[in-house]
Amino acid sequence: MPPKRKASTSDATLLTRKLKIQKKKKPTAQQKAELDKRTKWFQQYADKDDSSIIPPDGCQKLFGDLGVSLESATPIIVGWKLGAATMGYITKEQWINTMESISVTTPTDFKKVLHDWELQVSQDSLQFKQLYLFTFNYVKSASQKSMEVEMAIALWHILLEHTYPIVKSFIQFIQVRIPDFAIAAYAH
Structure with missing residues (x-):
């Protein structure tokens, strides 16, 4: 067993700091x-x-x-x-x-x-x-793996449109093409 060391001034300083920290924690x-x-x-x-x-x-x-x-x-x-x-x-x-x-x-x-x-x-x-x-x-519910297209479009308007002007064109493309994709996916 190692010998016990004597308390030094640094130990006293640490103890004082601990007390100050504890006092600060009290509201x-x-x-x-x-x-x-x-x-x-x-x-x-x-x-x-x-x-x-x-x-x-x-x-x-x-x-x-x-x-x-x-x-x-x-x-x-x-x-x-x-x-x-x-x-x-x-x-x-x-x-x-x-x-x-x-x-x-x-x-x-x-x-x-x-x-x-x-x-x-x-x-x-x-x-x-x-x-x-x-x-x-x-935005999506916990049970969902993906987001609904309408919600994604709304969020792109909110988050991206003012910074990236091309987002308007992309959204228009999605709105026109998604019904085609949905029908094609449903038919298969």
């Missing part, structure tokens, strides 16, 4: 007040039967209150940043953790963050790629 009165604000804000949109989730109608109301169009990329960006698994559903845990990480307690502050998120996605190709890849699983 302060301000942190509790901010958590209460976030929770009350969440509850405005939460499901009446399950207060731990915001359902699609609650999300629609939330985005309406924020002045966000449901036909824009912003609701998808919000789902991505919150780490939501399914479009139209936000859990309380996702809400509280994200709002805490971005230091937001009010809709006014969140609007500013939304604007920053939109700019980041539009200016950073890596973030846009991550958002685009996230969208497929976010």
Whole structure:
């Protein structure tokens, strides 16, 4: 068995640092007040039967209150940043953790963050790629292996059309050709 070493000043320093870290982990009165604000804000949109989730109608109301169009990329960006698994559903845990990480307690502050998120996605190709890849699983249901053509077209309009003008022509091609493909696939 190795000999025990004597406590050094560095051990005392480590112990002091551990105590400071533990004290920081305890919520302060301000942190509790901010958590209460976030929770009350969440509850405005939460499901009446399950207060731990915001359902699609609650999300629609939330985005309406924020002045966000449901036909824009912003609701998808919000789902991505919150780490939501399914479009139209936000859990309380996702809400509280994200709002805490971005230091937001009010809709006014969140609007500013939304604007920053939109700019980041539009200016950073890596973030846009991550958002685009996230969208497929976010939009389709868990039981689906693919996405319906109409949904894909709507998402291409929202996510790609303003950056890539050729998407309009591609969408027109898909809309004209898909009925032919569907009939051919059904006939075989």
